[in-house]
Amino acid sequence: MLTFCFMAIIHVMLLTAAIWILVIEMKLFFYKEYRKYPPFVPSFGAEKKNIISNIRNVLKNSLSNMTILDPGCGTGTLLFELAKEFPNHKFVGIEWNKFAYFICRLRAKKYNNVKIYCDDMFNCDIGGADIIVCFLIEPLMKKFGQKIMRDNYKTQIIFSNTFKIPNLPLVEKIKTGKGSFFKGVYVYKL
Numbered sequence: 192m193l194t195f196c197f198m199a200i201i202h203v204m205l206l207t208a209a210i211w212i213l214v215i216e217m218k219l220f221f222y223k224e225y226r227k228y229p230p231f232v233p234s235f236g237a238e239k240k241n242i243i244s245n246i247r248n249v250l251k252n253s254l255s256n257m258t259i260l261d262p263g264c265g266t267g268t269l270l271f272e273l274a275k276e277f278p279n280h281k282f283v284g285i286e287w288n289k290f291a292y293f294i295c296r297l298r299a300k301k302y303n304n305v306k307i308y309c310d311d312m313f314n315c316d317i318g319g320a321d322i323i324v325c326f327l328i329e330p331l332m333k334k335f336g337q338k339i340m341r342d343n344y345k346t347q348i349i350f351s352n353t354f355k356i357p358n359l360p361l362v363e364k365i366k367t368g369k370g371s372f373f374k375g376v377y378v379y380k381l
């Protein structure tokens with residue numbers, strides 16, 4: 192009985208996630224206005240793995256403590272795994288969606304090295320981060336690149352899931368998947 196309930200819950204959760212992604216994809220397709228803002232979809236699959244393992248390598252080889260920032264952090268998918276592994280480094284998320292922020296704050300309670308802010312990233316100073324990681328959306332990338340350049344006094348590396356930041360110096364495009372949409376991670380160094 193317990194196994195049945197467990198399996199039923201898992202199936203409902205998977206179905207809800209699938210419907211959620213489908214609805215977001217349809218909104219992105221049909222509504223021009225919606226396409227201007229990154230929807231609340233977490234990094235997943237090969238891109239997520241790739242970004243996390245790249246940041247892990249940087250942190251392992253780092254001689255000083257670093258700050259890793261995810262502007263538009265959602266529920267913190269790209270932050271918590273590394274925050275647990277590297278307690279001496281600082282992890283910061285900015286999220287304006289109140290629901291995502293609430294979940295992220297709950298998750299952050301376990302960590303002394305994670306800070307989450309509920310704000311519009313364009314109203315925040317993001318220049319103090321050593322590493323910036325992001326998963327945003329095409330129409331925002333130029334504005335986001337300008338924001339990084341304007342604020343920057345410390346940032347060394349930027350990892351962008353799926354979307355190019357057109358006005359930053361690209362050092363590598365990591366091809367991750369064969370899918371038509373999520374298929375790469377862009378790496379920038381300043």
Ligand SMILES: C[S@@+](CC[C@H](N)C(=O)[O-])C[C@H]1O[C@@H](n2cnc3c(N)ncnc32)[C@H](O)[C@@H]1O
Pocket residue numbers: 228229230231232233234235261262263264265266267268269285286287288291310311312313325326327352
């Ligand atoms: C595609 S999700 C990525 C979440 C997370 N970074 C990840 O990779 O799993 C983009 C997130 O950015 C948030 N976002 C979009 N524009 C924002 C803004 N101007 N300020 C703060 N958060 C923003 C959205 O609410 C959404 O949760």
